[in-house]
Amino acid sequence: MLKKEIVENMKHIVDNCMGDSKSACTTACPMNTDAKKYIALMGDNRGEEAIKVIREELFIPRILGRVCAHPCESACRRGEEDEAISIAGLKRYIADNYDNPDMWDLSKKDSTGKKVAIIGFGPAGAQGAITLLKEGHEVTIFEKNSFSGGMLRYGIPEYRLPRDIIESEFSLINRLGGKVKFNIEVGKDICFETLEKEYDAVLVSIGKQIGRKDRTLDNHDAKGILTAVEFLKEVSLTRESKEAKGNILTVGGGDVAMDCARSALRLKNSKNSYVLFLEKNLESLTASKHEVESAMAEGVKFIPSFGIKEILINEEGRVNEIIIKKCESLFNENGEFSPKFNEEEIEKIDIDTLIFAIGQGVDLTINSGERFQFNKESLQNEKNPKIFYAGDCASSNIVVQAMAEGRRAAKSIIRFLNNEDVWMGRDITLEGGKSETKLYLPTEYLPESWNLDSKIKRRKGEELDPKERIKTFLEVEKTFTHKIALEEASRCLQCECKLCMKECMMMPEYTSCPKELFKEYLEKGYENMDMNIAYSCNECKQCTIKCPNSFEIRENFMEMRKEYVKANGDISPLDGHTGLDDGQELECSKKYSVTIPGKKQTKYVLIPGCTVPASFPELVEETYEHMKKTLGEDNVGIILQCCAKPTEIIGETKLFEERYSRVQKEIDEIEADVIVTLCPSCYLTYEKYSGRKVISYWDLMKEEIGIPKDKKDIGKDSDVIFNIHDSCPTRYVTSHHDSIRWVLSQLGYKVEEMANIRENTRCCGVGGMLGCINADLYKRIVDRRVSDATQDHIISYCGSCRGSMELGGLDSLHILQLIHGSCYYKKDAKKRSDNYGLHNRLEAKRRVSK
Ligand code: SF4
Ligand code: SF4
Ligand code: SF4
Missing domain, CATH: 3.50.50.60 (FAD/NAD(P)-binding domain)
Structure with missing residues (x-):
C-alpha cells in the first residue's frame, strides 16, 4: 500500500493541478464560449471551423461581436501583461465572414407535446x-x-x-x-x-x-424631459425624436448615457450634446472606455463632478435651463453610494432637452x-x-x-x-454559468513561447470619420480585415499550464496532465496501472521546478516503485532491471572493492563511486594523490566501493539497505570524518545515510585545497570553449555548480553557458535508471539535452552524464580529465565510452593499493 503522504500528495495534485483548467476568457464568459479554441482556429486560417465552435454556445455571434460587454476580455491573461486580446472583434470577424444561416444546426428532439x-x-x-x-x-x-x-x-x-x-x-x-x-x-x-x-x-x-427620472426634482415631468429608455426606443424605431431638439443634455455616466449622447448628435434638430455626471473625471465613469472615446471624437461635451439642483422651464412648460451643483464626494465612509454636494457652487446651463440615463427597471x-x-x-x-x-x-x-x-x-x-x-x-459551471478558472501562471512562470512582445499591439477595427458618421446612423465600427484578424489572433497566448508536460519527456507518453494521471491512479489503484509509467520517470524533478505549484511528482513514482518491488519479493518486477541488479552485486562485491585508511587517521576518505573508476582508473589515482599531497598522507584514505544508489532508485529498498551497509561498515571501521565524493548520486546518498560530513571534490578544492598547483591556467591557450552540463540529482546543491565553474576558471578554460543549467538543469537520460527499461526514451532525452548545447565540447561532473553526452554526439569530458590532464585542444577530441568496464575498477583498485 502506498504511504498516506503519497496518496495525499496525489490528491493534492488532482485538486490543484491546472493542467486541464480552462482559460480565463472561457470561464469569464457566462455562456462558457471557448474563445481560446476559436481564436486558435482563426489564427490557423480556419474560419469555417471557428464559427462552428462559436455557434456551439452562441446563436447571436454577430450581435455579440458588436455589443457584448466582453467579460472575457476583462479576464484575458494577456491583459495583465499587455493589452487584452480583442476577443469580441475576432468573434465579429469570424461571424461576419463565415457564419452561414444555411449551415445552422436545426436539429431537435422529437416533439414532447409540452x-x-x-x-x-x-x-x-x-x-x-x-x-x-x-x-x-x-x-x-x-x-x-x-x-x-x-x-x-x-x-x-x-x-x-x-x-x-x-x-x-x-x-x-x-x-x-x-x-x-x-x-x-x-x-x-x-x-x-x-x-x-x-x-x-x-x-x-x-x-x-422602464426608464428612471430623478423624481425629487421639481419639473421632472416637464416637456423636453425624457428617460433614456423612451428616447432610445423612439430613435431606434424612427431615427428621430419628436421631443428631443436643440441643446440636449444627458445625465448619467454609463454606456446608456453615451448611447443617448451619441444618438442625440445624429438627430436633425439637435445642436449640442452634453453629458453631465457626478464622477470626477472620464476615467471614473462606468461607461466603457471605447464608448467614451467615441463620444468625445464625435463632439459630445462632458461636464464632470456636477449633479442637477434645479430644472427650470419656460412659459410653454418646456425645460429651458438647469442649475447644476458641484459634487464633492460620491461615497460615504462605509463605501456606499451617497453623493455629497456643495449647494453654493452652482452653474446654469441653457438646454432644450434633458435625458435621464440614471437607471432603468x-x-x-x-x-x-x-x-x-x-x-x-x-x-x-x-x-x-x-x-x-x-x-x-x-x-x-x-x-x-x-x-x-x-x-x-x-x-x-x-x-x-x-x-x-x-x-x-x-x-452551473458546466451549464455556462460564470466560474473562476484555476489557471493562473505568475509572470515568472510565463513560457517563452508566450509572445508578449509589446510591439504587437491590440488591433482595432477601422471607424467611420467622426464628422461624417454623426450625420447618419450607419454602423461606426468596421469589421476587422482578414489580415488584422490573423494578426490579432496571433496575439492570443493560448493560455494553458502544462509547463511540466512541456518539459517532461515521459509523462506526455501516458497522460494529458498530472491531474489526469494521478486521478487515474487514485481511481484504479497504482497496482492496476502500467508499471512502466513509474519506471519511466527519470527522477529529474524538472517537473517540480517548472510547476507554478511546485508539485512533487517524482516522489509519487519513487514510492510506487518501492511498492511494486515489495509485491514482487523485494526485487524489481521489470526484466530490464535484471542486468542492473547483477552489475550492482558485482560493483558492491569485495572483488572490486578496497578500503585504505589514512596512515594515522582518516580525516578524509575519498569514495570515487562506480562510473569514474570504471572509465578513468588513472584519474582516481591522481585525485587520491592530490588529496594526500594537500591534506597530508596520514589523514587521507580511500574506499573503492559502490554506494548502491542504482539499487535504491529502482525501488529495491531491502537490497539497497544490505548493499549500502557494506560501504557504511567500511566508513565506520576506518572512522572517517569527512567523505569526499566524485559523483552527485554518491554525494546525496552519503549525505542522507552516512552520518558523516560529505563534500564533493570540487567544493573541497574551492574551499580548502585548491586545484593541483601545476594545473593553474593550464588551459589558457586551449582553442576549446566548453559548455557545462550540471547533474540533475544535485540541482539544488548550488555549491557544486559554483565550484565546477571556479575550477574551470582556475584551470584557465573558456566556458559558455548553455540553456537549462544549475537548478534548472535537464536530465542526461540516465536518471531513474531509465535506459534499462526504455532505451528509446532514454536516447530521446539524451538528444534533447544535447540540443541545449551551444558548443561541441561539454564538461560533466558525473561519469554517467559524461557517457550520455558522448552518446548524444558531443565531445564529452569529465572535469577530472581537465583537472589532471594537460592542456586540452580540439584535436584531442575522441570517443572514450569503449573504455568503460569492470576491468577498470580492478585497475583503479590496483593503482590505489600500490
Ligand atoms: S490570451 Fe487568449 S487564451 Fe489567454 S485569456 Fe486571453 S484570449 Fe484567452
Ligand atoms: S521527475 Fe523528471 S521524468 Fe519524472 S515526471 Fe518529473 S520531469 Fe518527468
Ligand atoms: S506545471 Fe504541470 S503539475 Fe504543475 S500545475 Fe501545471 S500542469 Fe499541473
Missing part, C-alpha cells in the same frame, strides 16, 4: 426558446413590441448594431419552429393567468424597459407591481413551480449573461416538465 410560453423576445427569452425547442418542446413567445431583440433593438443604437443583423440572427427561433406573437402585451392584451393555464410552463424574460405589472420571487439558482418561482425567470427581470445586466440565464431557466423547465428535481446534481 408547451411553454415565453414573455419577451430579447436575448434571454430567445436563448431559452432555443434550448426548449431543441429538447422537443413547443414554444410560443409573447412580445409586446413589433420586432425581435428586446432591449438589444430598443436600447442599443443602430450605429452600434445594424437592425438587419438582429433580424437575421433571431430568425433561428422561427426556423426551429418557435412561434412568436408580436404586439401582444401580457397583462394587457392577454392575462398572465391565461398563459399559466394554457401552457405547461411560463418563462418570464422581460427586459428593463422592469415592468412588474404582471406581478401586481411586486418583485418576482424565485430561486436564484434554478430561476424557478418560489410559490408557483410552473413559472421561471431569466434576463433583466432575473439578475443579469449584460446580454450574454441574460442568454446564460435563459439557458439555465430553460434547463430547469426541461427538468420540471420531466417531473425531475429542477436543481439537484446540476453544476
Whole structure:
C-alpha cells in the first residue's frame, strides 16, 4: 500500500493541478464560449471551423461581436501583461465572414407535446426558446413590441448594431419552429393567468424597459424631459425624436448615457450634446472606455463632478435651463453610494432637452407591481413551480449573461416538465454559468513561447470619420480585415499550464496532465496501472521546478516503485532491471572493492563511486594523490566501493539497505570524518545515510585545497570553449555548480553557458535508471539535452552524464580529465565510452593499493 503522504500528495495534485483548467476568457464568459479554441482556429486560417465552435454556445455571434460587454476580455491573461486580446472583434470577424444561416444546426428532439410560453423576445427569452425547442418542446413567445431583440433593438443604437443583423440572427427561433406573437402585451392584451393555464410552463424574460427620472426634482415631468429608455426606443424605431431638439443634455455616466449622447448628435434638430455626471473625471465613469472615446471624437461635451439642483422651464412648460451643483464626494465612509454636494457652487446651463440615463427597471405589472420571487439558482418561482425567470427581470445586466440565464431557466423547465428535481446534481459551471478558472501562471512562470512582445499591439477595427458618421446612423465600427484578424489572433497566448508536460519527456507518453494521471491512479489503484509509467520517470524533478505549484511528482513514482518491488519479493518486477541488479552485486562485491585508511587517521576518505573508476582508473589515482599531497598522507584514505544508489532508485529498498551497509561498515571501521565524493548520486546518498560530513571534490578544492598547483591556467591557450552540463540529482546543491565553474576558471578554460543549467538543469537520460527499461526514451532525452548545447565540447561532473553526452554526439569530458590532464585542444577530441568496464575498477583498485 502506498504511504498516506503519497496518496495525499496525489490528491493534492488532482485538486490543484491546472493542467486541464480552462482559460480565463472561457470561464469569464457566462455562456462558457471557448474563445481560446476559436481564436486558435482563426489564427490557423480556419474560419469555417471557428464559427462552428462559436455557434456551439452562441446563436447571436454577430450581435455579440458588436455589443457584448466582453467579460472575457476583462479576464484575458494577456491583459495583465499587455493589452487584452480583442476577443469580441475576432468573434465579429469570424461571424461576419463565415457564419452561414444555411449551415445552422436545426436539429431537435422529437416533439414532447409540452408547451411553454415565453414573455419577451430579447436575448434571454430567445436563448431559452432555443434550448426548449431543441429538447422537443413547443414554444410560443409573447412580445409586446413589433420586432425581435428586446432591449438589444430598443436600447442599443443602430450605429452600434445594424437592425438587419438582429433580424437575421433571431430568425433561428422561427426556423426551429418557435412561434412568436408580436404586439401582444401580457397583462394587457392577454392575462398572465391565461398563459399559466394554457401552457405547461411560463418563462418570464422581460427586459428593463422602464426608464428612471430623478423624481425629487421639481419639473421632472416637464416637456423636453425624457428617460433614456423612451428616447432610445423612439430613435431606434424612427431615427428621430419628436421631443428631443436643440441643446440636449444627458445625465448619467454609463454606456446608456453615451448611447443617448451619441444618438442625440445624429438627430436633425439637435445642436449640442452634453453629458453631465457626478464622477470626477472620464476615467471614473462606468461607461466603457471605447464608448467614451467615441463620444468625445464625435463632439459630445462632458461636464464632470456636477449633479442637477434645479430644472427650470419656460412659459410653454418646456425645460429651458438647469442649475447644476458641484459634487464633492460620491461615497460615504462605509463605501456606499451617497453623493455629497456643495449647494453654493452652482452653474446654469441653457438646454432644450434633458435625458435621464440614471437607471432603468422592469415592468412588474404582471406581478401586481411586486418583485418576482424565485430561486436564484434554478430561476424557478418560489410559490408557483410552473413559472421561471431569466434576463433583466432575473439578475443579469449584460446580454450574454441574460442568454446564460435563459439557458439555465430553460434547463430547469426541461427538468420540471420531466417531473425531475429542477436543481439537484446540476453544476452551473458546466451549464455556462460564470466560474473562476484555476489557471493562473505568475509572470515568472510565463513560457517563452508566450509572445508578449509589446510591439504587437491590440488591433482595432477601422471607424467611420467622426464628422461624417454623426450625420447618419450607419454602423461606426468596421469589421476587422482578414489580415488584422490573423494578426490579432496571433496575439492570443493560448493560455494553458502544462509547463511540466512541456518539459517532461515521459509523462506526455501516458497522460494529458498530472491531474489526469494521478486521478487515474487514485481511481484504479497504482497496482492496476502500467508499471512502466513509474519506471519511466527519470527522477529529474524538472517537473517540480517548472510547476507554478511546485508539485512533487517524482516522489509519487519513487514510492510506487518501492511498492511494486515489495509485491514482487523485494526485487524489481521489470526484466530490464535484471542486468542492473547483477552489475550492482558485482560493483558492491569485495572483488572490486578496497578500503585504505589514512596512515594515522582518516580525516578524509575519498569514495570515487562506480562510473569514474570504471572509465578513468588513472584519474582516481591522481585525485587520491592530490588529496594526500594537500591534506597530508596520514589523514587521507580511500574506499573503492559502490554506494548502491542504482539499487535504491529502482525501488529495491531491502537490497539497497544490505548493499549500502557494506560501504557504511567500511566508513565506520576506518572512522572517517569527512567523505569526499566524485559523483552527485554518491554525494546525496552519503549525505542522507552516512552520518558523516560529505563534500564533493570540487567544493573541497574551492574551499580548502585548491586545484593541483601545476594545473593553474593550464588551459589558457586551449582553442576549446566548453559548455557545462550540471547533474540533475544535485540541482539544488548550488555549491557544486559554483565550484565546477571556479575550477574551470582556475584551470584557465573558456566556458559558455548553455540553456537549462544549475537548478534548472535537464536530465542526461540516465536518471531513474531509465535506459534499462526504455532505451528509446532514454536516447530521446539524451538528444534533447544535447540540443541545449551551444558548443561541441561539454564538461560533466558525473561519469554517467559524461557517457550520455558522448552518446548524444558531443565531445564529452569529465572535469577530472581537465583537472589532471594537460592542456586540452580540439584535436584531442575522441570517443572514450569503449573504455568503460569492470576491468577498470580492478585497475583503479590496483593503482590505489600500490
Ligand atoms: S490570451 Fe487568449 S487564451 Fe489567454 S485569456 Fe486571453 S484570449 Fe484567452
Ligand atoms: S521527475 Fe523528471 S521524468 Fe519524472 S515526471 Fe518529473 S520531469 Fe518527468
Ligand atoms: S506545471 Fe504541470 S503539475 Fe504543475 S500545475 Fe501545471 S500542469 Fe499541473
